[in-house]
Amino acid sequence: xxxxxxxxxxxxxxxxxxxxxxxxxxxxxxxxxxxxxxxxxxxxxxxxxxxxxxxxxxxxxxxxxxxxxxxxxxxxxxxxxxxxxxxxxxxxxxxxxxxxxxxxxxxxxxxxxxxxxxxxxxxxxxxxxxxxxxxxxxxxxxxxxxxxxxxxxxxxxxxxxxxxxxxxxxxxxxxxxxxxxxxxxxxxxxxxxxxxxxxxxxxxxxxxxxxxxxxxxxxxxxxxxxx
Amino acid sequence: xxxxxxxxxxxxxxxxxxxxxxxxxxxxxxxxxxxxxxxxxxxxxxxxxxxxxxxxxxxxxxxxxxxxxxxxxxxxxxxxxxxxxxxxxxxxxxxxxxxxxxxxxxxxxxxxxxxxxxxxxxxxxxxxxxxxxxxxxxxxxxxxxxxxxxxxxxxxxxxxxxxxxxxxxxxxxxxxxxxxxxxxxxxxxxxxxxxxxxxxxxxxxxxxxxxxxxxxxxxxxxxxxxx
DNA sequence: TAGTGTGAATGGATTCACAGCC
DNA sequence: GGCTGTGAATCCATTCACACTA
Numbered sequence: 001x002x003x004x005x006x007x008x009x010x011x012x013x014x015x016x017x018x019x020x021x022x023x024x025x026x027x028x029x030x031x032x033x034x035x036x037x038x039x040x041x042x043x044x045x046x047x048x049x050x051x052x053x054x055x056x057x058x059x060x061x062x063x064x065x066x067x068x069x070x071x072x073x074x075x076x077x078x079x080x081x082x083x084x085x086x087x088x089x090x091x092x093x094x095x096x097x098x099x100x101x102x103x104x105x106x107x108x109x110x111x112x113x114x115x116x117x118x119x120x121x122x123x124x125x126x127x128x129x130x131x132x133x134x135x136x137x138x139x140x141x142x143x144x145x146x147x148x149x150x151x152x153x154x155x156x157x158x159x160x161x162x163x164x165x166x167x168x169x170x171x172x173x174x175x176x177x178x179x180x181x182x183x184x185x186x187x188x189x190x191x192x193x194x195x196x197x198x199x200x201x202x203x204x205x206x207x208x209x210x211x212x213x214x215x216x217x218x219x220x221x222x223x224x225x226x227x
Numbered sequence: 228x229x230x231x232x233x234x235x236x237x238x239x240x241x242x243x244x245x246x247x248x249x250x251x252x253x254x255x256x257x258x259x260x261x262x263x264x265x266x267x268x269x270x271x272x273x274x275x276x277x278x279x280x281x282x283x284x285x286x287x288x289x290x291x292x293x294x295x296x297x298x299x300x301x302x303x304x305x306x307x308x309x310x311x312x313x314x315x316x317x318x319x320x321x322x323x324x325x326x327x328x329x330x331x332x333x334x335x336x337x338x339x340x341x342x343x344x345x346x347x348x349x350x351x352x353x354x355x356x357x358x359x360x361x362x363x364x365x366x367x368x369x370x371x372x373x374x375x376x377x378x379x380x381x382x383x384x385x386x387x388x389x390x391x392x393x394x395x396x397x398x399x400x401x402x403x404x405x406x407x408x409x410x411x412x413x414x415x416x417x418x419x420x421x422x423x424x425x426x427x428x429x430x431x432x433x434x435x436x437x438x439x440x441x442x443x444x445x446x447x448x449x450x451x452x453x454x
Numbered sequence: 455t456a457g458t459g460t461g462a463a464t465g466g467a468t469t470c471a472c473a474g475c476c
Numbered sequence: 477g478g479c480t481g482t483g484a485a486t487c488c489a490t491t492c493a494c495a496c497t498a
Contacts, residue, residue: 007467011433015426019408041410046469053481061480062476078429079436097324103408107425151431175431181246181330183268191434193427198334199242200420202305204378204402206238207418209306273491288458289498
């Protein structure tokens with residue numbers, strides 16, 4: 001399959017291109033060059049052209065890219081030119097916040113079911129979405145089939161995450177968005193994308209510590225030069 | 228500065244090693260080999276040793292790594308061997324969910340201030356943390372100084388994100404965790420880590436679409452072979 | 455034997471350089 | 477002149493191979 005020699009970083013950037021293209025469209029800009037796109041995204045123009053070239057020829061020499069057309073093409077590549085039904089497990093703080101997030105729907109992801117293991121919560125309406133009420137974990141398999149759900153958001157506590165992941169995979173979920181701070185062990189055919197909020201802050205902590213020590217080094221050097 | 232030739236991916240993985248080491252510690256395991264760590268994290272043993280080697284020599288040939296000791300060392304490297312004061316801007320659904328998230332405190336990140344532009348919200352207590360009440364955006368600069376805050380979580384809507392980022396940077400924030408689906412343009416000295424929830428789902432969508440087409444190709448091939 | 459640490463080799467992603475088109 | 481698309485060159489991360497240690 002030729003598709004697997006597409007670098008993963010290129011696919012990640014595709015999403016960023018799409019986001020920027022949508023912004024340009026709203027700003028009534030109908031044409032954009034790789035150079036201009038690169039400036040706002042802090043990437044080189046070559047990289048953008050190379051990334052796009054993995055998927056086809058979308059631009060016009062001397063002109064650039066048609067914003068609307070490229071948007072359509074990237075959506076098709078990413079598979080977001082249609083609606084995806086998504087389920088959410090974990091109706092805690094984070095889960096409910098995610099269920100209220102409008103950004104998903106805007107991109108074609110439709111939350112169609114919410115599950116929680118707490119019997120106190122089961123049956124309650126999801127306030128941000130009147131159509132939904134919280135279901136028991138035991139209904140996952142049935143609901144996945146009924147509603148043709150391929151993607152799942154896992155927002156349960158760390159202790160329960162692996163167990164829930166197993167249930168989701170068995171139910172036929174194909175992509176898993178994991179918020180729990182654990183490494184899930186799932187069938188390699190299932191795509192997993194993970195966000196660990198604390199890990200992100202750790203990375204910032206490292207970078208800040210780093211830039212501070214660089215500053216100090218610089219200061220020392222300047223002081224030495226001055227002295 | 229010698230530190231800048233450390234690959235960014237290695238630093239990202241460091242956080243994962245730390246997470247796994249903490250889990251091992253809780254499971255009363257006091258020693259671990261790079262091979263074992265690699266198996267659970269789905270990485271090669273060599274990669275783990277190489278990553279650690281960027282920062283020092285932590286292991287014992289024939290034995291492996293002391294879980295407690297390596298935990299301490301990685302925390303020091305990441306800068307999480309001390310407490311970081313963190314502020315949050317945006318007391319909407321997502322912001323409040325983040326303020327309730329225990330995972331931050333566990334890792335040494337302490338939420339010490341919450342801001343929102345909505346006058347209706349200003350003054351209200353943050354329910355998940357009785358000590359905090361929501362402050363006006365205009366108080367950011369003063370509070371950053373008073374409470375020695377270096378890290379900020381930006382959970383405001385896309386339209387406001389750049390403006391808030393500017394305020395935060397001017398106030399002296401050194402690291403910015405951005406949840407808004409926009410590319411922030413900030414001083415390069417300020418570290419930025421971004422999570423766009425919709426982008427993550429797009430990546431899953433792409434991977435799922437991909438694995439489906441691979442499956443179909445395989446099926447075609449098998450059918451051809453059988454025929 | 456079981457394991458680390460590391461120079462050398464490999465493999466992949468990015469950047470360069472430029473041919474070609476508007 | 478401005479811009480795309482792309483082979484070639486470069487750069488960087490990962491993996492290999494092995495010296496070395498407990």
